[in-house]
Amino acid sequence: xxxxxxxxxxxxxxxxxxxxxxxxxxxxxxxxxxxxxxxxxxxxxxxxxxxxxxxxxxxxxxxxxxxxxxxxxxxxxxxxxxxxxxxxxxxxxxxxxxxxxxxxxxxxxxxxxxxxxxxxxxxxxxxxxxxxxxxxx
Numbered sequence: 001x002x003x004x005x006x007x008x009x010x011x012x013x014x015x016x017x018x019x020x021x022x023x024x025x026x027x028x029x030x031x032x033x034x035x036x037x038x039x040x041x042x043x044x045x046x047x048x049x050x051x052x053x054x055x056x057x058x059x060x061x062x063x064x065x066x067x068x069x070x071x072x073x074x075x076x077x078x079x080x081x082x083x084x085x086x087x088x089x090x091x092x093x094x095x096x097x098x099x100x101x102x103x104x105x106x107x108x109x110x111x112x113x114x115x116x117x118x119x120x121x122x123x124x125x126x127x128x129x130x131x132x133x134x135x136x137x
Contacts, residue, residue, distance in 0.1 A: 002031045006101035020107035020136040025070035034073045037063045038095045040084045052080035089124045108135040
């Protein structure tokens with residue numbers, strides 16, 4: 001049913017993604033799908049990486065760790081953005097097409113009052129994506 005499952009990850013907060021990572025891994029194992037970890041970083045030095053290239057290397061290492069830990073096939077694709085907080089949703093939607101994903105599994109947060117003014121990334125991607133999006137809380 002699924003062949004390429006895209007999982008957006010924020011390496012700065014990878015520990016908060018466990019439920020979504022496990023869900024994607026379970027689906028990947030069940031369907032024999034490749035799980036593709038997609039990350040969006042700033043073009044400027046950050047706490048996680050000094051350059052977009054270094055971020056890409058760390059994302060590949062993360063994907064390899066997940067493959068070993070969970071026994072699944074993985075891949076990784078990093079994107080650099082001038083302002084990830086503004087560009088995140090359009091970049092993730094572009095990634096869906098570029099990695100040829102047929103499912104997105106995203107971590108989400110518990111909705112709150114601020115969501116009335118600033119929609120959550122998961123909700124925005126789910127609304128605009130042409131494929132299924134699973135939001136995991």
